[in-house]
Amino acid sequence: MKNAFVIFFLTTFLVPSFIWAQTELSLEEAIRTAKEKSVAAKLAENIRENKLFIYHTFLADLKPQLFLNASLPAYSRDYLDVRQPDGSIRFISRTQNTSQVGLSLFQSIPLTGGQLSVYSDLTRFDDFEQNFSAYNGSPLSIRYNQPLFAFNPFKWNRSIEKLKFEESRKDYKFQMEELALQVVAFYFNVIDAQEETKIAQTNLNNNQLIKNIEEKRVNLGTTSQEKLLQIEIQVLRAQQALKAASAMLKTALLNLNIILGIQDQQALRLIAPSQPIFSTKINEEAAYRQALDNRPEFIAYQRQKLETDRDIEEARKSRNQASVQAVLGFNGAGEKLGDVITPIKDQQRLSVGINVPIIDWGRSKNRVGIAEANQKVVAYTIAQEENNLRREILNLCSNLQLLEENILLAQKTDDISIRRYNLALEQYQIGKLSITDLNLALTEKDQAKRTYLNALRQFWEAYFQLRKLTLFDFQNSSKL
Secondary structure (H helix, E strand, O other), X not given: OHHHHHHHHHHHHOOOHHHHOOEEEOHHHHHHHHHHHOHHHHHXXXXXXXXXXXHHHHHHHOOOEEEEXXXXXXXXXXXXXXXXXXXXXXXXXXXXXXXEEEEEEEEEEOOOOEEEEEXXXXXXXXXXXOOEEEEEEEEEEEEEEEEXXXXXXXXXXXXXXXXXXXXXXXXXXXXHHHHHHHHHHHHHHHHHHHHHHHHHHHHHHHHHHHHHHHHHHHHHOOOOHHHHHHHHHHHHHHHHHHHHHHHHHHHXXXXXXXXXXXXXXXXXXXXXXXOOOOOOOOOHHHHHHHHHHHOHHXXXXXXXXXXXXXXXXXXXXXOOEEEEEEEEEEEEEEOOHHHHOOOOEEEEEEEEEEEOOOOOOOHHHHHHHHHHHHHHHHHHHHHHHHHHHHHHHHHHHHHHHHHHHHHHHHHHHHHHHHHXXXXXXXXXXXXXXXXXXXHHHHHHHHHHHHHHHHHHHHHHHHHHHHHHHHOEEOOOOEEO
16 A cells, blocks of 8 residues: 555656646637637638628618819920911910819619719810910719610629628638637647656556566565566656657647647646536537528528529620610800809700620520529539538537447546556555556556547537537527
């Protein structure tokens, strides 16, 4: 029992300081840190902001646009060649200036696809050689341009752009859960490396203690030199295992610090998370319904269907093009500014344009066929992706229950293996157990610990995979 106490003391207090003397970090804290500081989180946030600006730009394009245009001044001084009655050319000096200012208001009409514009402009011309000035302007003009029986992009883009914006919002949450899943993997890499280091240190301490026992037995003549050499080999192997485990731990910590966005490379000690307790069993159909409501892909599916419908309509209506343009306003001209306004003169203009192909060798028909074929491809692809996602969610839900049971079994096996090894060590110390049987108990103890940690890893990776697929927090029963 005295030797067993020595082993406990060495295992507990002489484990390398980089395991025990570090800052503790839970899995939840690690995920929160990554979402706040990591490069991946900042990139996802930047992409979300970019999508927001794009959507706001689209909304702004639907509102009236007011522009000021001016040319103040447009001065020129040159010589103009003028042909004379006798056929000769005379170069006449001229010094002129033209100034122009105007206001234009544009408004797209999403319902019809037309564009309404209201503008007002004033132009002044000065000829300094002739000491002459003149004004020309339009106090008010209204122009309306309306395509006839044409494709109207405004009708489609309003719905499509809104879906794109909603898709970007949900995609940001998806990226955050993708990051959380990566953190889980790196977190358990450190957990495994910490445990391997702890196991290696414990095994080294125990082998050194066993070596001391065997040396005493050799002196007493109760054991052979060959058995002592076998123990010495085990000590050397334990030293090699400790060095390898320490290097693996250092690498795992470095990788975790990088994904968490920690710049100063903090030394961390992680604690294996316990098995979560859900308020209710995860229902497979309920989980799939959450995916339907929360996943960005299902918004993307709606958008893709709309886009294919839009493409078909565009292909059908692009064959014949016709438009009507009407202008109504007032204008005036004269040597004085007031002449532009009084007497006021009406300005009217109406034009109708058409562009109808006579022979296009079936190009328009083929364009419609391509658009319809693309629509079918998109529909089949969406159906296949929905089925794949549904199958993955259902499998994860059913596997989670099995993984929960595996954790309990692995934990029991781990506890029993530790008790068995302690008993085997006591029996070895009093000479009732061979070194071979002791090593077998040691191997089973170490493997049981690894199996338990692997069961925890598999469960948490599956759980966060399910969170990513549904964007739903099953522990707190809330949307992410």
